[in-house]
Amino acid sequence: MHLTTLILTLGLLWPLSPPPTEILRGWQPPAGPYGPGHRGIDLAAPPDTPVLAPAAGTVSFAGPVGGRGVLTLTLPGTGTPPLRTTFSPVTPLVKAGTPVRAGTPVARVAPGTHCPRSCLHWGLLRGDTYLNPLPLVSRPPSRLLPPDD
Numbered sequence: 001m002h003l004t005t006l007i008l009t010l011g012l013l014w015p016l017s018p019p020p021t022e023i024l025r026g027w028q029p030p031a032g033p034y035g036p037g038h039r040g041i042d043l044a045a046p047p048d049t050p051v052l053a054p055a056a057g058t059v060s061f062a063g064p065v066g067g068r069g070v071l072t073l074t075l076p077g078t079g080t081p082p083l084r085t086t087f088s089p090v091t092p093l094v095k096a097g098t099p100v101r102a103g104t105p106v107a108r109v110a111p112g113t114h115c116p117r118s119c120l121h122w123g124l125l126r127g128d129t130y131l132n133p134l135p136l137v138s139r140p141p142s143r144l145l146p147p148d149d
Helices: 003-009
Strands: 023-025 041-044 050-052 057-065 068-075 083-088 090-092 105-109 119-126 129-131
Touching (some): 057 090
Antiparallel strands (some): 023 041, 041 119, 068 083, 068 090
């Protein structure tokens, strides 16, 4: 399934409420599979903030990775291999194998050192390829502001 088609049909919800959330660091794709980059976006969120499923799916992983809590949600009907969205650092509220609806609380933001201030790292993958999750969420329309006098 082409990414443009997904943007029009999937319409992910923001994983934090109320949307839109302040983006502390954007997606910076690496030049290669092992190169430096930022494989997701960082959303400002204090510890214990509920993390919501951005779409219906199945929790495919919920546990620690490298000392940080991680939750991965696999999104059915998004092509082969299916899209997976990841969240860290979190304390999972559901176990692997649990089906969830869009908007269901699946985790809570955990204290961590990923950002200079507390945040949720939100990633998106197809297979081993990292993608930018931002094009898949709805954002308010841009507004032009009057020039300063």
